[in-house]
Amino acid sequence: MPDRDTTSPPTNLVPAAPARAEIRVVNSRFIASIAPAASVDAARAFIAAVRAEMPDASHHVHAYLIGHGATTTLGASDDGEPPGTAGRPTLAVLRGSGLGDTALVVTRYFGGTLLGTGGLVRAYGDAAKAVLAIVPRAEKIERRVLELVVEYGAYEPVRRLAAAHAGSILAEQFAADVTLQVRLPLAQLAAFTRQLEELTAGRARVAELPDT
CATH class of the missing domain: 3.30.70.240 (Alpha-Beta Plaits)
Known part of the structure; x- marks a missing residue:
């Protein structure tokens, strides 16, 4: 279930359009996809669309942040990666981005080499940073x-x-x-x-x- 967060700083920026970025770590591919999502249902629909687009991937780790201002709704999933190594760092990067109403999915194609706990945290966080660096931003107008x-x-x-x-x-x-x-x-x-x-x-x- 999504939890409520009342500590995030106010923001009214949203992704202006979907974006995608890819990084490689050792032999694994990490493909980060991001899109605007004004509701939890919209975020879930985007996550499902990414899964359907790349059904042969090893993992589809996601994070979303819905809302702006004092109250936001957060969600994240490790999707089979070791607990705390994927969804949490992805969400942490998203929360620090200044964006709201956003869904982010990091898709991993396993390359045969284990990265370890620290390596996974860095890889998922770096993939999220890569797509956040290129996504166009716009002011949300109510x-x-x-x-x-x-x-x-x-x-x-x-x-x-x-x-x-x-x-x-x-x-x-x-x-x-x-x-x-x-x-x-x-x-x-x-x-x-x-x-x-x-x-x-x-x-x-x-x-x-x-x-x-």
């Missing part, structure tokens, strides 16, 4: 999704208003009125709704939806 019901005459002005507040239109439906789903940065939400009320003379109907 967003909200609004469902708007407006009259036809307000349709184009509302689209322009959303664009002016860095919003994106997710869906539109045309019936007696126009229904739009708009995703907006949280920082823009108050100004957008205030200007929407002015634009529509208070006739727009607004509801917040889950952001999936």
Whole structure:
């Protein structure tokens, strides 16, 4: 089960895209794969995808860190390596990276030479460092999704208003009125709704939806 961590420093950086790096230690290959993961389910799906991509590997060691700020959810697995030699050092490197909402898998192809406890710790930690050195990073922007019901005459002005507040239109439906789903940065939400009320003379109907 994931445990809760309340000691990590605040961060709002996430991987901007997946990345992969490979190192060789003696005769073993260590392939580190990293991706953004906004939930434990997303992290598990990424781990499963890496396993499916390289089913003949000896081990798929993973670590994930979900969330930002004072509370994060952590997870790690040695995946058959000696306890404490793989998942823990991989997670330690991830925690020191400044990233949140991240899943990391280090896949090992055993080369026939035992590395020992210290060698495994260094190898998994170095593989994690290698991929963290190249993964692109971006600031995580918290967003909200609004469902708007407006009259036809307000349709184009509302689209322009959303664009002016860095919003994106997710869906539109045309019936007696126009229904739009708009995703907006949280920082823009108050100004957008205030200007929407002015634009529509208070006739727009607004509801917040889950952001999936």
